[in-house]
Amino acid sequence: MTLHFSVLASGSTGNAFYIGTEKEKILVDAGLSGKEMTRLFSEINVDPNSLSKILVTHEHSDHIKGLGIFARKYNLPIYANEQTWKAMDGAIGKIELDQKFIFKTEETKTFGDIDVESFAVSHDAAEPMFYTFHHNGKKVALVTDLGYVSERIKKTIHGADALIFEANHDIEMLRMGRYPWSVKRRILGDSGHVSNDDCAVALKDIIENETKRIYLAHLSKDNNMKDLARMSVENGLNDYGFSVGDHVTLHDTDPKSPTPIYEVV
Numbered sequence: 022m023t024l025h026f027s028v029l030a031s032g033s034t035g036n037a038f039y040i041g042t043e044k045e046k047i048l049v050d051a052g053l054s055g056k057e058m059t060r061l062f063s064e065i066n067v068d069p070n071s072l073s074k075i076l077v078t079h080e081h082s083d084h085i086k087g088l089g090i091f092a093r094k095y096n097l098p099i100y101a102n103e104q105t106w107k108a109m110d111g112a113i114g115k116i117e118l119d120q121k122f123i124f125k126t127e128e129t130k131t132f133g134d135i136d137v138e139s140f141a142v143s144h145d146a147a148e149p150m151f152y153t154f155h156h157n158g159k160k161v162a163l164v165t166d167l168g169y170v171s172e173r174i175k176k177t178i179h180g181a182d183a184l185i186f187e188a189n190h191d192i193e194m195l196r197m198g199r200y201p202w203s204v205k206r207r208i209l210g211d212s213g214h215v216s217n218d219d220c221a222v223a224l225k226d227i228i229e230n231e232t233k234r235i236y237l238a239h240l241s242k243d244n245n246m247k248d249l250a251r252m253s254v255e256n257g258l259n260d261y262g263f264s265v266g267d268h269v270t271l272h273d274t275d276p277k278s279p280t281p282i283y284e285v286v
Contacts, residue, residue: 024135024156025284028185029061031165031238032276036084038163038185039067039279040154045133048075048097049152049163052083055090057277065279069095073132076124077101079149079166080109089113092120100124102139104148126150140177142167145212153178159285160231161185165239168211170223180229182285185274188237188254189214190244198244214239217250221257228258228269236272236280247273 029037035052039062046067051058062069075097078084092099093114100122101109124130126148129138136155141148144166151164162178164170165187178184195205195216207213215223224235237250251273255265265271274280 023284023286024154024159024161025282026154026161026183027065027067027279027282028236028238028274029058029065029279030276031185031236031240031274032083033189033239033241033243034083034276035086036165036239037061039065040135040161040163041067042134042156045135046072047132047135047137047154048072048091050078050084051075051088051091052086055087055094058087058091059094061279065282067282072097074098074100074122076137076152077105077109078151079144079146080105080112081146081166082112084166085109085113089116092116096120098122100130102126102148102150105146105150108147138177140174142174143169143171143212145207153181156285161285165189165214167215168213170215170219175223175226179227180231181227182231183234183236183283184224184227184232185236185238186220186224187215187239188217188220188245188250189239190216190241191246191249191253192216192218194249195241195244200243208241208244214241217245217253218257220250221254221261224254224258225261225263228263232269234270234272234283236274238274240274240276242276 026040038049162181
């Protein structure tokens with residue numbers, strides 16, 4: 022099987038991402054309970070016992086809620102940078118020393134037949150980072166939880182065959198919503214989350230001929246809707262000259278249901 026993946030869960034309540042080949046199978050984040058994580062894998066017909074490791078993006082609970090339980094149950098090594106390890110130490114329970122590994126920010130590691138590149142993002146966590154995955158000339162980029170999309174990030178994920186990219190909120194829904202202003206300011210700030218409109222603006226500089234699929238991820242349950250996110254990003258990309266549906270397709274993600282496994286060919 023070629024490089025393949027599923028967005029197991031994505032949203033403000035829980036996030037998890039699976040990517041693998043025939044030889045290597047990787048979980049990124051485990052933001053749901055251990056029981057829910059096992060259920061998600063059963064829905065895509067992947068045995069958690071076949072996983073090789075877990076990569077962590079940052080320590081917020083919607084990314085590590087089930088991390089400790091899941092890693093202990095399936096005896097999986099965990100990779101995170103030093104600051105993230107320190108920040109999540111008290112939240113994931115005891116992890117044996119032989120399961121704890123360092124993955125530095127702005128580093129590339131080879132796991133089996135997948136090269137994984139980490140890169141920094143601007144978010145209000147200890148040292149948040151996300152990943153691109155490379156296999157046989159194919160590239161998949163996972164990037165959410167960022168206040169803004171820097172030129173460095175654009176360069177790193179440019180031309181990916183598939184993108185899992187944040188479209189967290191509709192700006193007007195957020196501004197008119199029930200959140201206190203301090204929370205709204207955090208979300209809108211440079212260490213918060215990317216809006217639907219800003220998602221489209223960033224993607225216009227990232228999409229290339231190779232890019233076939235974009236998964237709109239980490240939608241806020243209070244300040245966004247799937248149809249609204251898809252419509253906003255599609256309209257924005259069409260305005261920038263991309264023919265959505267022909268050149269590239271947009272796909273929903275869900276906080277409780279995995280996307281069908283997609284093979285990058």
